[in-house]
Amino acid sequence: MGPAMLTGIAESGGTHGGPALACLIAVVSVDGRGRVNGWSDEAEAILGYHRDEAMGRPVNEFVADGQQGPPPAGRTRQDRPNRTVLRHKAGHGVEANVQVQRAVAEGGPTVWFLSPVSATDAAGRDVGLLEGAWTQSSAAICLWSTELRLLWANAFSYVVFKAGTDEVHGRLPTEIFAPDSQHHALEEAMRQARDTGTARSVLTYEKVPGENRPHEWAIHIDPVRDRHGGVIALCTMARNNSTEFWARQRLSLLDEARRTIGHSLDVERTARELTDLSVPDLADVALVHLLPETLGNDRTGVHGPVETRLVAASGERGPAAQGAGVNGARHGRAAGRTDWRAVERDSLPGRALWERRAVRVDLPHPAVAWPGWGTDLPAGRSGGGAISAPLTARGITLGVVTFLRHELPFDAEDLLLVEELAETTAVCIDHARHFEREHSTALALQQSLLPREPPAQSAVDAAYGYRPADLAAGVGGDWFDVIPLSGARVALVVGDVVGHGVEAAATMGRLRSVVRTLADIDLPPEELLTSLDDIVNRMDREREADASDPEVGASVLYAVYDPVSRRCCVARAAHVAPLLVLPDGTSELLDVPGGPPLGLGGLPFESAEVELPEDCLLVLFTDGVVESRDRDLGAGIARLQECLVDAGGSSPAAVCDDVLAAMLPRRGDDAALLVARPRTLDAADLAQWDVPPDASAVSAVRGMVTERLAAWGLDDRSFTTELIVSELVTNAVRYGKAPIRLRLIRDQALICEVTDASDAAPHMRRARSFDEGGRGLFLVAQLSTSWGSRHVTDGKIIWAEQQLAPAE
The missing domain is CATH 3.30.450.20 (PAS domain)
Structure with missing residues (x-):
């Protein structure tokens, strides 16, 4: 017109x-x-x-x-x-x-x-x-x-x-x-x-x-x-409106990158998140190559070539990608581990790495000829463009990202966008690699502090299972232990330290060592938790110099089982009670008073004692086994009880495997599980006598001990055992109170126990040359493998063990 x-x-x-x-x-x-x-x-x-x-x-x-x-x-x-x-x-x-x-x-x-x-x-x-x-x-x-x-x-x-x-x-x-x-x-x-x-x-x-x-x-x-x-x-x-439109697109892509990249705290997944985000909105092909140091591998020598590994790739890359070990389909990802490849200095990624800046070229260009880089794009191809940018964080180069377009060249605005994406991703990869390093350190520390195999003991048939937390949650402080005690008894322990990481793993190790030390002096469960609470409070005071460290918090369950009486004494500090699984498959939580978490101080702990039936199972666990983001504690315990319905005829090891597989299909928090089937000491392996409070009774006691050892086929132990019995009974008669009782237990060790009604603890001292006394307990310590004393409700027990078979 x-x-x-x-x-x-x-x-x-x-x-x-x-x-x-x-x-x-x-x-x-x-x-x-x-x-x-x-x-x-x-x-x-x-x-x-x-x-x-x-x-x-x-x-x-x-x-x-x-x-x-x-x-x-x-x-x-x-x-x-x-x-x-x-x-x-x-x-x-x-x-x-x-x-x-x-x-x-x-x-x-x-x-x-x-x-x-x-x-x-x-x-x-x-x-x-x-x-x-x-x-x-x-x-x-x-x-x-x-x-x-x-x-x-x-x-x-x-x-x-x-x-x-x-x-x-x-x-x-x-x-x-x-x-x-x-x-x-x-x-x-x-x-x-x-x-x-x-x-x-x-x-x-x-x-x-x-x-x-x-x-x-x-x-x-x-x-x-x-x-x-x-x-x-x-x-x-x-x-x-293209200028404004593409500015909005770039801002949108950057916003999406900041929202989606790096939340997994996994290095390779973070790289894949970048390539997946960039294709097809920014490029037709996106590749991320990382340096050995970023992946925890020290391959590059001081004078050797710089090498990288392709860890993420998205887009249409053609048949060459198949040979490089990556999927050639759209949005393909690294299929397993690709080979390390030296970076040619005159290649586009090489220029980006050596010049430490983003480099843009239009195709065709000789720098875009990369055999083995995950693309078969020839250098002579007409049209399109390529950009390589170094992934740099805190002044450290972690790798290089490369973007390709088959038809449309990149412009200066694209170069700025790539630099922003590379910077954002590099910071996330740097965080992820530091987290992975800390996670690996904490996991190694935790594994070194946890028991590898149940110790040799006859009180229970025990097995335990442990699942560390996933990478996102971080290593926690869950732990467990089986501790042989005197008198053929055994202590079963599970605990959970608040927090994750190296600090939690180190705290767990300290608490486990303290529990073993307190168990060795035969403290009752409620007293052991009280002493442990005092130690945790002391640890908190030591941390006051560094206010950034959180206070120590932990929950612990401590149970002592006696195979002679089949009685189990349990105390807990803010920990879930153990499950008692009966032979018919029914189960219930033991009624154990719930104490406060460790570290509060000044609050009492109480214990409960229960007699365990034949062929039952005692299941101790941390909350990581039963509780998760989509399952509360009550529902988790109910689910655990369902898993234990058919556990009666299975070994504790099999029960552990089945429960962890059913309860933890995916790793979340740390989870520790301890399954024990209590045993009963055979009456033929037990002998006990009441001893009159008279020194003349010692000779008769020695004779009865000799006869019992002969019946057990332990004649070679008669002389040593007679000496130990003589000293322990003489001390009880001289310094203790009636009633006095002698008990012999044949287990993996020959155990001699003398009980009296006195609360006075024995004290071993080394007698000097002209002393007339003081050699009794010293002699017992020399003749026995181990000895000690423990308090009971009506007095004390002095015991001595002689190893019968080499410890496993």
């Missing part, structure tokens, strides 16, 4: 003017309320306001103070423009010619046409500036008939159409462009604007000739009306 058609529409009440408007070069659209709803680039050049700043503001705000704006369109016929002073954004006035034309009926939207006086005077009033502004505009302006067929378009529109006037004149939008969904949406919006008489807006994405990246086009559709208000045509103005 030429000037003649524009003039005809203007004379019939249309939007666009004729010869009277030829001197104007800027266009401002004003709605019925007098607010700006259209602002051309020329208006921005004249008044300094960007389109976003002007949109929606009253148009009279752009008229200088004291100046009268142009008269409204339709009330006074304007054959010539109005000269007035407009307000520039910088504050000064701009003298301009302004003419107003109505877009629809009187009182409705209008269009202001304006130009600076200097520009108008210099160019002359009959040069046809309006025609030039329309035809030379950087916006694609088109006029369409009510049948949606093209009537007229400015010069830039034909650049977008990629066709001449004769090829597109009279065609529908879907006939000019490929008839995809976005152009059908454009036609539908044009129909709505025509049928309703209201403006519409549509976003489409098109490529400009010579460019491969699609551009965002914001298309505004205005109905053109005659003097009676009827729609006689449609005017579309398509503006290229």
